[in-house]
Amino acid sequence: MGLSIPFTFLASFSGNKAALSAGEKGFPTETLQQLKLHESFADIFTWSSLVLFILWIYFFSRKMENKQIDYLAFAFLGLLSAIALTTGYLGTQLVYIHGVGTP
Numbered sequence: 001m002g003l004s005i006p007f008t009f010l011a012s013f014s015g016n017k018a019a020l021s022a023g024e025k026g027f028p029t030e031t032l033q034q035l036k037l038h039e040s041f042a043d044i045f046t047w048s049s050l051v052l053f054i055l056w057i058y059f060f061s062r063k064m065e066n067k068q069i070d071y072l073a074f075a076f077l078g079l080l081s082a083i084a085l086t087t088g089y090l091g092t093q094l095v096y097i098h099g100v101g102t103p
Helices: 004-025 029-061 067-096
Strands: none
Touching: 004 029, 029 067
C-alpha cells in the first residue's frame, strides 16, 4: 500500500492536466460533470489511502493485537477498493467514450 501512494499522487497530477485541457476543448456539460465526479473519487481515494497507510503504520508500530482493528482496516481496504474501481470506471468512460485526454 505504501508503494502505491506516490503513484496515486502522480495519477492525480496527470488527471488534473487532462482536466484542464478538457475545459479548453469545450466538452459538453454532461462530460464535465462526469469529469468532476471522477476527480472527486480520485481525491477521496488518494487522501484516504495516505491516511489509512499512516494509521496502519502507527498501529503496527505499537504492536496492537486487537482483532477489531484488523477488521476495521479490512473494511476500509474494501471501501478503498470500491472507490478505486469506481474511479477507474469513470476514467475509462471519459477517455474511451467522451474522448477526454485524447489528442
